[in-house]
Amino acid sequence: MFKILEKRGDRRYGILSTLHGDIYTPAFGPDATRGLIKNLAPHEILDLSGRYPPIEILRLLASHDTNHDIFNNKLRKQYNEIQFILSNTYHLMSYPGYEFIKESGGLHTFINWPLPILTDSGGFQVFSLIHKAQNLKGKVTDNGAIFQNPITGQKLELTPESAIDIQFNLGSDIMVVLDDCRHYQDHKELKRSVYRTIEWAKRCKIRFEQRLKEKFNKLNTHSNSQPHSDASNNERSHRIDRPLLFAVVQGGIDYSLREYCVQELTKIGFDGYGFGGWAINEKEYFPYDLLKFVAERLPEDKPRYAMGVGTPTNIIQCLDFGYDLFDCVIPSRNARHGLAYTTQGEVRIQNAKYKKDKSPLDPNLPSIASKYTKEYIHHLFKIQDSLGGELLTIQNLKYFNYILNNL
RNA sequence: GCAAGUGUGGCGGAGUGGUCAAACGCACCAGACUGUAAAUCUGGCGACCUUGUGUCUACGGUGGUUCAAAUCCACCCGCUUGCA
Numbered sequence: 087m088f089k090i091l092e093k094r095g096d097r098r099y100g101i102l103s104t105l106h107g108d109i110y111t112p113a114f115g116p117d118a119t120r121g122l123i124k125n126l127a128p129h130e131i132l133d134l135s136g137r138y139p140p141i142e143i144l145r146l147l148a149s150h151d152t153n154h155d156i157f158n159n160k161l162r163k164q165y166n167e168i169q170f171i172l173s174n175t176y177h178l179m180s181y182p183g184y185e186f187i188k189e190s191g192g193l194h195t196f197i198n199w200p201l202p203i204l205t206d207s208g209g210f211q212v213f214s215l216i217h218k219a220q221n222l223k224g225k226v227t228d229n230g231a232i233f234q235n236p237i238t239g240q241k242l243e244l245t246p247e248s249a250i251d252i253q254f255n256l257g258s259d260i261m262v263v264l265d266d267c268r269h270y271q272d273h274k275e276l277k278r279s280v281y282r283t284i285e286w287a288k289r290c291k292i293r294f295e296q297r298l299k300e301k302f303n304k305l306n307t308h309s310n311s312q313p314h315s316d317a318s319n320n321e322r323s324h325r326i327d328r329p330l331l332f333a334v335v336q337g338g339i340d341y342s343l344r345e346y347c348v349q350e351l352t353k354i355g356f357d358g359y360g361f362g363g364w365a366i367n368e369k370e371y372f373p374y375d376l377l378k379f380v381a382e383r384l385p386e387d388k389p390r391y392a393m394g395v396g397t398p399t400n401i402i403q404c405l406d407f408g409y410d411l412f413d414c415v416i417p418s419r420n421a422r423h424g425l426a427y428t429t430q431g432e433v434r435i436q437n438a439k440y441k442k443d444k445s446p447l448d449p450n451l452p453s454i455a456s457k458y459t460k461e462y463i464h465h466l467f468k469i470q471d472s473l474g475g476e477l478l479t480i481q482n483l484k485y486f487n488y489i490l491n492n493l
Numbered sequence: 494g495c496a497a498g499u500g501u502g503g504c505g506g507a508g509u510g511g512u513c514a515a516a517c518g519c520a521c522c523a524g525a526c527u528g529u530a531a532a533u534c535u536g537g538c539g540a541c542c543u544u545g546u547g548u549c550u551a552c553g554g555u556g557g558u559u560c561a562a563a564u565c566c567a568c569c570c571g572c573u574u575g576c577a
Contacts (some may be wrong), residue, residue: 213528237530394527416527421526
């Protein structure tokens, strides 16, 4: 289900097959945490370039016709469109609830999105809402994590098993194991989080296989198809019949713990491996060496996912370490905050110097956003219309795809 | 015309004798944002410079009281409301 087509140095070009089509790697999946990339509609994401009339795309979206040109992976690749999105187990469990989404036909149907969805497990929220947070009452035990929603106060529990169950109910294409995500910590804490992460990964894998088996037993009454737990070397890997399960490497800035975590996780065996955590130290240095170190120890034949990475600079570096998949809030959040990434450099569109700038946002990238002048987008931000954030989001996603494929 | 009230920085609006270059908003200027507690957050925002517990000019105007005035007094000017 992952096939490397070409290597340039340590950089890899491949195809990752999922239930909702192929992802040509390297690929960046924007964060649609709660089921949308903020400010964008699915039909916009599918066609950042604005090549097709929105109505045509809407029609295709509604039909989920993935054989059409627009959804053809090669064409999508050629025009640098978004190939997958990331949604979050914790957030969707919190609202509107995974049962609700299951009843509405799964996440793809609910949000009207025909391409692959990677679902994060909530492991990052173990960090952001528990370890990092102050004044919140969540806690982590060996059994799982108990969260308190910072806004509603609602309490939610996530175990390795429930994280997998929920991701099945959502209809995820690429699932992620629950992990104990940490920031920089002392060695003892990191060690504990690594052991816990490995233990949880095991439990996730067991649950994952149970769920596949149940699904197979159901399917078996209708056909002879059988889900394979490891189809990575299968010639017909394009026609996969099960979701993928990715593990997450923890260990903070501790190289030996990272290495140990890789060893243990690869023993269990997963469809892909994420570099997890937010391992920057107090000096806010992005840990390139550490990412390289981990990538070198991950299996060659499995996709490597740099979770939450990053800035364009970070991504370009990680490509050369052999990472294949990326996600990050940066293009969408920074867009909403007025920062555009362009082929001509960063543009803080609200800055006074753009008030009377008639040049297009980015003349070198054919996108919906590049059809507008900086002074107009500046204006949109000044009057606080969300169209400004929408256009910059399109620009940034376009730019992130550009660096993946052209730099 | 009489009466009452009111006049503060680009705007709204606190402050009614010293700790006021003046709270708090807005606007403006800049910055941050990395598996989304984030359409958010942080700084700056009279002028000048040797960037400091620095100098100067400032709360409608002019004069006065006081060691000290945005704050008290007098007159003037403007605005608001009420009564003629």
